[in-house]
Amino acid sequence: MDTQCVVVGAGAAGLAVSRALSEVGVEHLVLERHDVADTWRRQRWDSFTLNTPDSMNDGLRAGPGLGTTCPRDEVVQLLTEQAQALPVRPRTAVTAVDSIPPGFLVSTPDGTLSAPTLVLASGLLNVPRRPAQAGLVAPRVHQLHASDYRSPSQLPDGAVLVVGGGQSGCQIAEDLALAGRTVYLSTSRVGRIPWLYRGRESLAWLVDCGFWDQRPQDLPHPTDTALTVPLLAGGRSLDLRILSGLGVRLVGRFASADGETIGFEGSPSAYAAQADDAWARLRSLIDHHIEEHDIVAPDPATADRPGGPVPDPGAAVLDLHSADVTTLIWSTGFTGDLSWVNLPLFGPDGRLEHDGCAAPWPGLWYVGFPWLTRRCSGIFHGFSRDAQDIVHGVVHELDR
Known part of the structure; x- marks a missing residue:
């Protein structure tokens, strides 16, 4: 050997x-x-x-x-x-x-x-993954996967559609919005978690709670291992309300492509409510841990203050030409x-x-x-x- x-x-x-x-x-x-x-x-x-x-x-x-x-x-x-x-x-x-x-x-x-x-x-x-329908998008639209995105300056002028409401998609949408670009974000069902909660990083609390040590057999159903990680960003909170406040235009989950028309399904406001529910479950886990171990921590009533409402789009389709969308970023994960x-x-x-x-x-x-x-x-x-x-x-x- x-x-x-x-x-x-x-x-x-x-x-x-x-x-x-x-x-x-x-x-x-x-x-x-x-x-x-x-x-x-x-x-x-x-x-x-x-x-x-x-x-x-x-x-x-x-x-x-x-x-x-x-x-x-x-x-x-x-x-x-x-x-x-x-x-x-x-x-x-x-x-x-x-x-x-x-x-x-x-x-x-x-x-x-x-x-x-x-x-x-x-x-x-x-290995970057993108839907087969990417081939149906109008040829004039510049398409790239999130793995190829580096900065707003690499993209042509015009609005950007980001497809994918997980960590990468939301963080890229934030990056583009902070650079002053017009951004549409195709959302999905993803939980959220604030960066800080009761004086400490939420993820660190979850270490102490045993959340990260959960084994596949501890979950209610084996397919729960495929659930998307709750949304946040390094050093800061990030969720659909925050993105909406930055001017990101939220649309539903990607459903279809036909030339200049992109179809969506689902409701961004419903996804935001589901994200709140996911955080409520994690928050309860942290609060229980703090109480059980008599840990001195700030009052939870002031620890998590989400932003304003998440508006739903007026239509289930987006006309890329009318919206001046010149770039589509597929933040659709990897295999x-x-x-x-x-x-x-x-x-x-x-x-x-x-x-x-x-x-x-x-x-x-x-x-x-x-x-x-x-x-x-x-x-x-x-x-x-x-x-x-x-x-x-x-x-x-x-x-x-």
Whole structure:
């Protein structure tokens, strides 16, 4: 064998595994198809900031205090510095993984490597996804995916339609509105959570409440793992009311495209009410925790003051030409591509099969994918803990 373990992907999750493997003396290599932290370099806009406070960004840096957040360029810099002390091979794409008992054959353009253990840290949400109806939009309209958006200055003059009411869509709409652009936002059913609540970051309260440690089996229904993360932005609150107050013109959920006409369904005001309901459930969880542990915190009655009403559009369609829309940004999420792994990783329902971080194949693990062991598996807060679980498994496999 060429090494004891191969880690595919040098993002935050892959580097967390590499650090943990180094600490226990496991010889390994981290292969990265581009540069370290490539997703952060290539798929985040200029003003992007991590949604989580520094206290939750395990393995990135220790936050000095309340309200601190980490911008995109600092994330890239910190991860790049970490990689310098680790066995990372950048610009080494993995083109295939095959089973060669007792281990794996990892193919790259520079040759092959063999190892008894393998960790996939390449991500499962890194391939931009846009609806098939994008091809039906009038050719004059400049279209791009949120992963290709960097700043308002890159777009042609005119109004912008952002399709997608999750984190990226709302943050991009805010970025454009603050730059003085006319923005239409196609909304959807997404919860909200204020950045601060009762004197502390709401997300940090939820750490103490055990919210981020919820396992898939703790949820009312298995499909709840697909629910969108509640809306906020790094260092500040962000919701439909705030966006409306900035002048963003809210429309319903994207339904159809036909040349210059975009059709919508649903109601922005109804989505805002549903977001309030989602926050009410989380707020109750935090309040209960504070009361149960006799924590001194500001009065909740003054801690969350949403803005004004969310108006519904007068029509269920938008005429792009009449509205002077020259750009359409698809903030419609990502999918993943593991077709280069020549192993049966997916079940009959198309879902990735796993037991925690362990794949249904001896010696293979995942890291950085959503909901592997708990709610936080797909964010910085969960990478280090999942990495420790993986390393225990790797060591056990090597000792067999």
